[in-house]
Amino acid sequence: MAGMAVIVIVPLIYFIIAMNTGDLLWVSPVFNAQPQTITIHCFGEDIYLEHNSSEFEAMVDLVNNSLTGRKRWDSLSLSNVTYQDYQSHPQMMVVEFTYPEPVRVHSRYKFFSNVDRLIIPLVGRHSQTNAIFGRRAQYPAAGSFHVNDLSAVKDYLEKQELCAES
Numbered sequence: 001m002a003g004m005a006v007i008v009i010v011p012l013i014y015f016i017i018a019m020n021t022g023d024l025l026w027v028s029p030v031f032n033a034q035p036q037t038i039t040i041h042c043f044g045e046d047i048y049l050e051h052n053s054s055e056f057e058a059m060v061d062l063v064n065n066s067l068t069g070r071k072r073w074d075s076l077s078l079s080n081v082t083y084q085d086y087q088s089h090p091q092m093m094v095v096e097f098t099y100p101e102p103v104r105v106h107s108r109y110k111f112f113s114n115v116d117r118l119i120i121p122l123v124g125r126h127s128q129t130n131a132i133f134g135r136r137a138q139y140p141a142a143g144s145f146h147v148n149d150l151s152a153v154k155d156y157l158e159k160q161e162l163c164a165e166s
Contacts, residue, residue, distance in 0.1 A: 022113055028106045031067035034060060035097040035118075042163035043123075044090035055160055062153045063097060063120065067132065071145045073109040078133035078140040082125055092124030093163055095153065102136065111143050122154040123165060 038059050040047040049056040086094040102114035115134030121127040130150045134141035158164040 020110065022110060029069050031064050031105055033064070033099055033103040036100040037098045039096045039098070040157065040163050041087050041092065041094040041096065042157075043093060043165075044088055046087075047162055049162075055162060058156060058160075059095070059153070060097075062156055063095070063118070066147045066150055066153065067105055067145070069148075071105070071107065071132075071147050073107060073111055073143050074129075074131070074146055075142075076126065076129070076131060076144045077142055078119060078135070078144065080140070083119065083135070083140065085125065086119060086121065089124065093122045093127075093154070093157070093165070094124070095120045095122060095157075105132075105134075105145060107145070109143075111141055115141050120150060120153065122150060122157070 037051070038049040038056055040049070049059060086092055086096075097118040097120075099116050099118075102116050104113045105115075111134075115136050117135040119133040119135065121131060121133075126133075126144075127150075130147050131144040132147060132150075133144045156162075
């Protein structure tokens with residue numbers, strides 16, 4: 001009887017969550033989307049990585065690895081004012097990934113289902129929380145994902161002399 005209950009209840013729970021999130025792969029911890037552009041907002045200056053450069057590929061790998069695995073959703077959302085500050089403030093370092101098609105970060109939350117930009121603050125507002133924000137066109141996604149660590153991304157930018165704190 002207990003075995004039969006497990007056979008019925010586990011798939012039922014899985015499909016209820018899948019219907020709620022709109023994502024059959026909600027249990028998948030893997031994120032491997034390929035951006036079209038990467039912009040580093042480096043203390044008031046924009047740096048664009050060339051699509052086929054080694055720096056571009058390394059940044060994609062670092063960010064995809066950060067989003068693969070455990071992450072938690074939080075209600076902390078990106079306001080339009082903060083987004084504008086990220087793009088031009090002389091005391092902030094932010095990486096922005098732009099995707100040609102909307103992407104989904106798989107999780108048990110419905111959020112981040114169709115974002116075409118990921119915004120990753122490395123220095124400045126919200127950087128201490130390891131937050132990753134999403135946007136769709138001109139609108140922010142609700143909430144943010146928080147990963148274990150983004151220091152590898154920041155360290156890489158500094159080591160490659162792409163962007164460093166003065």
